[in-house]
Every structure is written in C-alpha cells, then in structure tokens.
Amino acid sequence: MENNGLNPAAVQESLLEAALAHVPFDGWSEASFQAAAQDAGVDLPLARVICPRGAVDLAAAYHRRGDAEMRLRLAQQDLSALRFRDRVALAVRLRLEVADRELVRRGAALSALPQNAATGSKLIWGTADAIWTALGDTSDDLNWYSKRTTLAAVYSATVLYWLGDTSEGDAATWEFLDRRIDNVMQVEKMKAQVRNNSLLRTVLAGPIWLAGKVRAPGAQAEDLPGQTKAEGPAA
Template sequence: MAEEATREAILGAAMAHVPFDGWSEMTLKAAAADSGQPLALARALFPRGGLDLALTYHRAGDRAMIRALADQDLGALRFRERVALAVRLRLEAADSEAVRRGSALFALPQNSAAGAKAIWGTADAIWTALGDTSDDINWYSKRATLSAVYGATVLFWLGDESSDHHATWDFLDRRIEGVMQFEKAKAAFAKNPLGKALLNGPLKVLERIHAPKIADDLPGRCQD
C-alpha cells in the first residue's frame, strides 16, 4: 500500500474514534489496529500523533472544498458570493464533532501555531481556487482577513442549532460584508491626497513585500 493510501486508511479508521477519544495517541493506536497497519508505521506517518492526524484531516477538507468549488458555476456570482460559497462548501464537507475536537486541540498553547497555520492554509486554498493573482502585500492581507472570517465562522457553526445552519450562513455574509467595507475604505484611502502622500512616502516600503515563492528546483518537486 502506497504511503498516501496508508495515511488515508489510517485517517479513515480514526474517524470512528475521534468523537470518543479526540485527536489523540489513543485514537492513533486504535486507527492503526482497525486499518491493519503496524503501529510503528502509523507513528512514522503521524509523528506528532493526534496533532498530525487532525492536521491531515484539515488538509483533506481543504482538498475536498477545492474539488467541490471546481464543480460550481461561479460566473453569475459576485466575488463576495464566491468567497462565501467556498467557505460554506468547506464547512459542509466537514464533520462537526471532528472539527470540535480539533478546535479544542488547537486551542492548547503548544498547538496554537499549528492551528493558525492550518486556518491560513484554508484561506490560501480558497483565494488560490478563486484565481487570486496578487503578488504584493495584498496577498498577505487577503489571507489574514479571510483567516479571521473563517475562524470566527467555524466557531459560530459549531454552536449553531438553526435549520440547515441558516444562522451560520447569515453570520458569514455579515463578516464578508464587513471585509468588503474595509477593502472599500482601503481603496478610498489610496486615492485621497493624504493616502497618496503616505503610500509614496513612509509606506512606500510596503512595495517591497511580495508573496512567497517556492523554488522549482527543490528536491522532490516535479520538473515540467
């Protein structure tokens, strides 16, 4: 069994144990046994135990969202509606108890950085799937803003008992509307005399900020 298939098999087996034991070493041991994989191999694939299991589950959700978004007809939607749809698809593909357990895990001080990175990865996946081509500071600001929106929406979603999560989608729309108002304010600032003076003066250093680049010649990367 290939490494990725083995990882997926262990993760799949873990899902039955997460509601009871959380994303934990106990869950990893049970998942290894249920999937017929040696515990040593499971620990090699998930060296940080439950934390790596949770992160693998999170990344799988991002990939599912990207696939679901690719099947949507986005042409008739405004951009804010596309962002809202992406977030909604991401949550609809998730298991609420698995996410609840993951949120508790990532809330621990030693795991907070990994949790923040996972949310940033989701925001990046959404912007990339929607065709974002920004290469300057906007690359960072878009992902930071969407990370905040997504994180807040997840917490609301976990406590939402409304029919078909209507309250969550309304909450999401309000958060995105707030972001749009902020973007409008930024554009207006850049056009007024004071904004122009600052952007051409003290804030001109921001022009040196660019999106991160991944070298194509790193070991393990495919060459075209």
C-alpha cells in the first residue's frame, strides 16, 4: 500500500473490515490479524504500526464502532414519551442489536485474558459513557462516576446473558435487562431517601461533603480518575 498521504484511521478501518471474516473462525488472534492485512493489501509492518497490539486494537476498534452506531440509531429515536429508565434500556438494546454475537463472544474471550483486562474494562466504561452522553447527562460531580459505573455493570451482565440467549428475538435478554435496571432504580430510591433524611445527612455529613468535592474529568481527559474542585485540570 502506498504510504504517501497515509490515513491511519482509514487503514485501520480496512484492516477491521477484512478481519471480520476471519474472527468467527480464528478469534481476535494473530492469525486473523495477519490474514486481515493480506486481504486488505496492507503490508504487515505497516499494519503493526497502525495497530501495535495487533488484533487487540482491531477488537477495540470494532467495539468503538458499535458505540458510534448506537449513538446514531439512538439519535433517530423519539424518546419524548419514554421514562428515563426506558431510554437507558433502549440505548443498551440498540447497542447489542448493532453487534454480531460471535464477534462479541470472541471479544469477551480476548478481554478475559489478564493482559487485556484493562482494555476491556475501558471499552465497557466507554459504552456506558456513550449512552449517558447521548441521553444528555450533564452531571459533573460524583454522579458522573456512579451513573457510568452502574450502567457498565448492567451492560456487562446483559452482554453475558445475551451471549447465551436462544430465545426468539432475544426476548429473554430484554427481560433480564429490565430487571437489572429495576434493581438500579431501587438503589436510586434509597439514595434519594438518604438525601431527604435530615438525620442521615447529619450522620453522613463528612462523606457527603467529600463526595461533593469530586468532579468529572474534563472533555479531553484520557483516563477516568476524577479530581476535586480544588485541584483544577490535570497536568
């Protein structure tokens, strides 16, 4: 492939498209990566420059593509008549509907390896963040973290259930998802009760004050840890 005016994103997209035919058979593996480079007409050394971790980078690109497709589909929905919990459920459902079950199964196996655990966690967090952002979340305090942490757990559990679901139209998965979101709503009700109870607010004054100091990362933050109000942007 000609290197002049090289577009790394376009090369990675070509590699990803070529890999999709091999992953169901060979997983997100070195064999799939080499076959993708050959099919896409990309010199293997160049492919390794674009994707230093090989198939791991392609698996991550496939996951992020799914997040982008979910956002596009969600933007086309009329959400005005839906309760907020139903909007979240719809977003998770759309995210799974744009995914290929076997490719996700292979990706789950890849993420289960110790050396890829951090990457897998970051991708799941990115999905939760994409959903909340698409739904218009404006929180910038501890709620920014709690919403994404909770949704990441719900999404992860739902994906695992979906991978083994053989019901028609994945009906069992959507019922499972509704139950998990109902569980989350119960937790939110408990949090509201704490906020409205003067005695509990007094007892928990210290933790509540500390929690109020936590801020969401800036728009350009690459990592997930937050900062207190006094700290300002990370260097």
